[in-house]
Amino acid sequence: MVKLNSGYDIPELGFGVYQVDPADTAELVYSALKVGYRHIDTAQFYGNEYETAQGILKWLKEGHGKRSDVFLTTKVRSPEGYDEVVESINGSLQKIEGLEYLDLILLHSPMTNKEKRLGSWKAFQEFNEKGLIKSIGVSNYGNHHIKELQDWEGLRVLPAVNQIELHPWNQRPNEVKYDRSLGIEIQAWSPLTQGKKFDDPQLLKLSKKYNKTPAQVLIKWSLQLGNIVLVKSSTQARQLENLQVDDFELSKEELESFKDEYLLTSPWWDPITYQG
Template identity: 40%
Template sequence: MSPLGIGTTVTLNNGTTIPQLGLGVFNSSTCKDACLKAFDDGYRHIDTAQLYDNEEEVGNALKSSSLPRSSIYVTSKVWDPQHTRKDAYKAVVDSLKRLQTDYMDLYLVHNPKSGPSGRHQAWLGLQDAVAEGKIKSIGVSNFTPAHIDALMKSEGVKIKPVINQIELHPWNQQKEISSYCKKENIAVQAYSPLTQGKKLGDPVIREIAGKHGKSPAQVVIRWVLQQGVVAIPKSENPNRIKENIDIYDFELDENDLLRISKLDQGMKGNIGAWNPFAYE
């Protein structure tokens, strides 16, 4: 495995790159401050969404930072009520206004709830925004292989998703989706990699953490990155924001990886609201 570092990126299927570690800002009550702290600690990737109602705060952080806009990777997402071609395109325009930027690096269809037609129409709207330079890359979130296959066979679809953002961590390793995405050259991005703290007391993780002199959260993030997956752990605690990026001075060995692989509970280990397979 190539050494991981603070500047490690993943190359997407359109030739662009995404920082492998980012900051998630779902339900962040101090979003601007969290982003600025993350920038100071070396993060160069922020993941937000229309649903989170904090795009404007992310934009304020971008404006307040001394970092050039081109050095920060910004992702947002369109929620399912906007899954028409016109509304998805408008969602992009609205996100850009709130983020106070001329372009977004990545924009996702946030969920598959709108069904085959809605997903198709939303994708066409995002393709329109790509054609106008408003977005560099487009992808999906909470999609299964069947959702992506159907989308790619739909009329007028010319752009393949660059990424699929899903809940992924040692207790829900998403092997079916991950295997499919690897075969199709679609990057996998893990949200809630720290299980919102619910699983970090696991004795296996705690033992491995003690072995390396790291926290359970650091072990889990390191595990995600060693899978080649993009991770966006959320925190607004300054100490934890720093801790979550301090994971480049150790490496999980083969025995660590084997032990963690046995923690997988499949979708029974799902700690979020989303089971992608529940939607046609």
């Protein structure tokens, strides 16, 4: 568990449902909970918030645990200003009806303008204060976006997390250092590079040394560096495999052995650098 600046604990390894067909989402989330995940990550943009909630509700109704056992995150599609985000959050809360609250909500992207970003954060703070959302955060925010919040006279709550693309070939040292200096935790999306680096010689060397899959080595790399990690798999066997990373440890030299190439798994955009 990682303690957020909101005071709440978040499981350090989460299960994401990006690009999961809504028709398959409920069963996939249910399966992930059955094998041991307790942190589920969805988003308005993914189009499967309702189905994600249904998978959690099925697990709860079968008596496998209680609501507080599951950490649920969603993301507002775009920070389009106070009124729009209030409506947007209410829509998400309706889709997860039966789960009572969201553990974490994020602004999915900074790609709008300062007025709308700050208005959106105002809405986030109000829902947080009402207890409908336990923690609030951002995604794909650069240091200048965080500084914009810091300098805002209406700021009452700093983000609990910043969810960014992060893996050995895109290590984001400036963002990681700055966010952590403020007590903002780092969540890594695309930690497995969508498989694009599974044939990397150094990764294969470590995979062979520890008798682990490339995915397990990448998960361990990120966890050892203190990141909260989001993974995805469409099979129960792979879901379980990705959880099995507690029986080996990478050395300091191995953690530092990868070359940071600024690899973007979505190379057509990098919102962290957005200046609007």
